[in-house]
Amino acid sequence: MKCILQRVTAASVTVDGAIVGAIKEGVMVLIGLHHEDKDADLDYIVSKILTTRVFDGEATDTAPGKPWARSVTDAGYGVLSVSQFTLNCRMKGTRPDFHHAMSTDKARETYDLFLEKLRKAYPGGHIANGIFGANMSVNIVNDGPVTITFDSRNRKAAELDKPLSGQ
Template sequence: MKAIIQRVMKASVTVGDETVSSIGSGVCVLLGISRYDTVKEMDSIIKKILNLRIFEDDDGKRWNKSVKDRDMEILCVSQFTLQSIMKGNKLDFHRAMSADKSEEFYNLFLDKLRKSYKIDKVKDGKFGAYMQVHIQNDGPVTVELDYPPTKPDKADDAKESEKD
C-alpha cells in the first residue's frame, strides 16, 4: 500500500462538471492499493495518516501537530497508478489490486479511517471515475508512505536483480 500525503490549503475532486467533494485546510491522500495488501497494512497507514506531524502548533512550532490534532479535513483519492512499475517507457499495473477487489478494500479503508477519526472530516473522490483532483499545496509538503507488499513478486525481484 502506498499513500502520497499532501498538506493542502484546499482540495477538491470533480468528475466532469460535478464537484464530488472538497475540503479546506488538511491533507489530500492519494492511495494506491497493491494486490498483496491486507488489513494490517491498512491499519498501519491509517494510523500514520492521522498522526503524521506535518502542521505547526498554536505557538508556530513546525512539524508538531497532526491533521487529527488540528481537527482538519482529509480528502482521499484512490489512485491505482501508484502501484505501477516501469517497463521501458510503459506503465505496468500488475502489482495493483484488481478493480473489483480494490473497490471493496478502498471502501473498508474509508470506513476505518472515518471510525478512527471523524466521519464528517473524511471525504473521498469517486472510485474508478476519471477525476480531476484540484490541490492547493501548503508549503508544499508532500510525504510518501510506502508499505512493502506482504508477498513480494519473485519474478519482479529477479528482474531487478538482473539489472544490478
C-alpha cells in the same frame, strides 16, 4: 499499500463538472492498493495519515507556532482521499505496467474498507473522497509544499529506524 500525503490549504475532486469531495485546510491523500495488501496494510496507512505531524502548533501573540507539532487530527482539519491505482505502476521500458495493482473489484471493496477505517478512527465528518474508478480532476493548493510518501511494505524497515527507548 502506497500513500502520498500532501499538506493543503484547500483540495477538491471534480467528476463530470461536479465537485464530489472537498476540504479546506488539511491533507490530500492518494492511495495505491497493491494486489498483496492485507488489513494490516490499511491500518498502518490510516495511522500514518492521522498521526503524522505536518502542521505547526498554535501561534500566540508572543510566539510563532512550533513547526511540525500537530497532526491532521490534532488540528481538526480535513482529509481528502482519492484511490489511485497508478501508484503501483512498474515500468517496462517506457510503458507503465499495472500488474502489481489490486484488481478492480477487490480494490473497490478494499478501498471502501480503508475509508471505513479512516472515518472510524477520525469521526466527525472530516473525511471526504473522490469516486472510485471515475475519471477525476483533483485540485489542490499544496501548502509548503509538504509531500510525504508512505509504503506499508516498508513498515518493518521504518519501525527499525525508531530510536531505542532511553536514547
